[in-house]
Amino acid sequence: MSAVGQLSAASQTPAPPPPRSGRRLTAYLLLLPGGLWLLLFFVVPLVSLLAASLYDPNGSIEDGFSMTWSFGNFADTMADYARPFGRSLWYALLTTAFCLLLGYPLAYAIAMKAGRWKNLMLALVIAPFFTSFLIRTLSWKLLLSDNGFVVDALKWLHILGPDGRLLATTAAVVTGLTYNFLPFMVLPLYASLEKIDRRLIEAGGDLFAGPLTTFRVVTLPLSMPGVVAGTLLTFIPAAGDYINAQLLGTPKQRMIGNDIQRLFSAGAYPTAAALSVTLMAAIVVLVLIYVRRAGTDDLV
Amino acid sequence: MTSDLVLEGISKQFAGHRAVDNLDLTVPAGSFFALLGPSGCGKTTTLRMIAGLEEPTTGTIRLGDDEITGLRPYKRPVNTVFQNYALFPHLDIFENVAFGLKRRKVKDYKPKVEEMLDLVELNDYGKRRPGQLSGGQQQRVALARALINRPQVLLLDEPLGALDLKLRRQMQLELKRIQTEVGITFVHVTHDQEEAMTMADTIAVMNGGLIEQLGSPAELYDLPATTFVANFLGQSNLIRGAIIGQADENLIVDVQGRKVLVPKARCRVTEGEVWLGIRPEKVFLAPAGTEEGDGVNQLLGAVVTDVSYVGVSTQYLAKLPWGQELTVFEQNTGARDTFRAGDAVDLHWRPAHSFLLDAAQDALAGVEDVE
Ligand SMILES: Nc1ncnc2c1ncn2[C@@H]1O[C@H](COP(=O)(O)OP(=O)(O)O)[C@@H](O)[C@H]1O
């Protein structure tokens, strides 16, 4: 195995020779296009967003905004928008949980049991991406509509009362989010499950662990990178989403994205920017805590 | 407490391919048993069936009086040292070794793990991850992880295959020492005939899903039963001949007009065409025309075509009048003549050093499989 090579390489590697200036120049040249791109389309907008969040909130598009370093914007917006803000994080959490519950068995089945159907099943997971996010969510709106067959069927089964509806409920929004973000959970999970050496699972069996125990102490811990990546890729965009809440919910299911979008359209830049920055900061902090914990063994 | 491992009529059929073919095998309790054969001959498949990782298509596997053929792997008193070790990368060395005991809910496992790490001389490495160890160390962890469970049978699948030559020789001795110390039955799979010979009490030589021959290293080397074994275990000279009669305890074989004797007990066939086999170190060279006493087999009129001096011995190629070249190893004792290319020589050997095999077998079987 390569481990031998790795180890001896690690212990014997002499200090790397100083890179020749030509090589270094090549490295910088290779970084240049991506760096410029990021500068132009990430750093500049980010700085301008941060700046906007500190403008005088009384300004308007017509009169212009002046930079007043209004840190109060954050406290004010949080006071006004605490509920949709909390709701966003809560919906994102629910979405992530459902995606994990649905996605793990699916990814496991594709990686471990699908055999020659593997590629087809992966293609099916990705298939929804062939239509736009918006169209798919609109289709859900039709599917869940009050006269749709789903509602009819559930009423007939008495799961839903005679006045019951699916559209315009929390369930509809979370279902839509779950549907839309499921592939982002499945793909990284699949990638990390697929990578697991089958002999490790066999070794578990050989060392007196039944199938469930082997899953708990071998497969699951080894798939944690996929779990972490999948939950991040689901949680982060779900927390900022507004399409699902807008199309499948009512103002009662409003998420922070809806407010940000509305405020930006209405020209309330400082408020919208302050909300965006707060959301971003909240997500960064949550992700950092999460990744820290996932990096240690206590998440397992 | 350990019992014999018995395989009866074991076959394994993969899609369109028979990997193991009607195998019968008894591994005596407490022995160091080697399954030797070239790559692809079905060794791993056989081992996996014993471990329960593969289901035999036909046949039964017993451990003493218990039939274990259909038992799930985690219910068998058998552990495996996997090819390339399969150590759990997310667990440290201590946890890797403790794995089996913990699964069996052994209470006081810590001192046992320490003791086992002691046995494989890795006490200071408990907190490291497998990726931080060298190949030889990983190999010892794999051994400790399996051995700590005191299985009735320990299965080792080419456990030394990934190590360099020097480390491999060292680990061979180590494994042998540990096996003697713990007294557990070892079934050791290898394609390295030297490894099998130095370590095993009993060797089963496998080829194409079948057992060609089973016996102690000395038995197999001294009296191979097939051309494959003759070539795969060490080297052999195989000369075409025909049985033309018998004299006392010997068969008389005609080789290109010259009569040679082979003891009946060393003959696999009793009539017709044969391969006459002699190991290179059992053949001697003498200057052409040298008189040999009675009871010595001789082939005359050979010419030395190649000489390679390798210190302790010299390897000659001697071409017989009908064109076949024989390999001859002479120890450099200083007591015997040395020869040069072009010298005319006679070849001789003791009848008890030769053997007869069925001429229907391929004289080159197993030659190209040796590494
Ligand atoms: N799961 C499998 N499916 C199909 N063929 C297999 C499988 N495992 C092994 N084989 C085939 O069976 C033969 C024996 O394999 P193996 O037991 O691994 O040989 P060895 O360990 O002696 O090198 C090989 O020809 C191999 O290709």
Ligand SMILES: [Mg+2]
């Ligand atoms: Mg093998």
